[in-house]
Structure formats: structure tokens, C-alpha cells
Amino acid sequence: MELANIEQLIEKYFDGETTLAEENELRTYFSSSTVAPHLEQYQTLFQFFVREKEAQFSPSLSQKTKNKKQMIGLGLAASLVFFAGLLMFLPINSNPKKESVSTADLGQFESPEEAFEETQKALALLSSNVNVGMKSVNYISEYQNSKNLIFKK
Known part of the structure; x- marks a missing residue:
């Protein structure tokens, strides 16, 4: 009879319907x-559950504080590293005067004829790339025409 009672208590336990007394009975049985x-x-x-109920918490962390000299040393080391990193990223300019930039670096030309020739070269390059793209559009339009012939609406 006790075994049938324990089986019923287990069913109730996993359904969450046991009382504290019934749970104690299960703990003593097991x-x-x-x-x-x-x-x-x-x-x-x-x-x-029985073992964990008896477990006690014991703090194992030491609450030893660092002395003042160590904290000052760490602060000095951190600030030294900070300023060294800051100096690495600052631009170093040995010549404080502003250097003039040549006109060739800016893409400017001396004569209008030279500018016209460079503009024609740039437009020819752009045109050739656009023409390649237009060939792809022609393929798409051919595909659309073929699809419309096959799948008539």
C-alpha cells in the first residue's frame, strides 16, 4: 500500500499539487x-533537494583593500599609457607653414584645350560603359518579348 501511495504522491508532485507534508514524505522515502x-x-x-537544503553559504572573497601607494602607481601608469596613445594619433608636422598644392594635384589644367581633351576622354569612357549596360537591357527586352509570346494573357 505504501508503494501505491508513493506513486500517487509522485504524480501529484510533478503536477504541482502536493502539500509540504507530502513532499517531506517523498524526501524521507527516497x-x-x-x-x-x-x-x-x-x-x-x-x-x-535534501543536500542543497543543508548547504550553507560561506563567502570566500577576501575583502583586502589595496594600499594607497599601489593605487597611485596604477593611476600614473594608466595616465602614461593614455598620453602615449594620444601622441601616437596626433599628426606630427615638422614644417608649420602650409605647403601650396600644385594645380595638377587638384585636376586643374593650364589651357582650355587640355581640359577639353581630358573631358572628351572621360565622356568616351562613360559612354562605353553605358553601352555595355544597354546591351544587357536589350537582352531583357528580348526575354520579355519571348515570355509574352509563350505566356499570352
Whole structure:
């Protein structure tokens, strides 16, 4: 009769319907050495609860504070690293005068004829690339025409 009662209590336990007294009864049953073989799978669960209930928290962290000299040394080292990093990213200019930039660097030309020739070269390059793109559009329009012939609306 006790085994049937334990099985019913387990069912109630996993449904969340047991009282504290019934849960204590389950803990004492699974703590004993006479557990039915088909219920041994639950034994470790209830033994875990018993062990964890008895566990005590013991803080193992040391609350030792660092002395003042160490903190000052760490602050100085951090500021030294900060300023060294800052100096790495600042631009170093040995000649404080502003250097004049040549007109060739800016893409400017001396004569209008030279500018006209360069403009024609640039437009020819643009035109050739646009023509390649237009060939692709022609393929798409051919595809559309073929599709309309096959799939008539």
C-alpha cells in the first residue's frame, strides 16, 4: 500500500499539487535504502533537494583593500599609457607653414584645350560603359518579348 501511495504522491508532485507534508514524505522515502527499482530514477532528485537544503553559504572573497601607494602607481601608469596613445594619433608636422598644392594635384589644367581633351576622354569612357549596360537591357527586352509570346494573357 505504501508503494501505491508513493506513486500517487509522485504524480501529484510533478503536477504541482502536493502539500509540504507530502513532499517531506517523498524526501524521507527516497532518502531510505528501500526504494522500489522502478522509482530509483527519482531518488537522485530528492536526495539533491535534501543536500542543497543543508548547504550553507560561506563567502570566500577576501575583502583586502589595496594600499594607497599601489593605487597611485596604477593611476600614473594608466595616465602614461593614455598620453602615449594620444601622441601616437596626433599628426606630427615638422614644417608649420602650409605647403601650396600644385594645380595638377587638384585636376586643374593650364589651357582650355587640355581640359577639353581630358573631358572628351572621360565622356568616351562613360559612354562605353553605358553601352555595355544597354546591351544587357536589350537582352531583357528580348526575354520579355519571348515570355509574352509563350505566356499570352
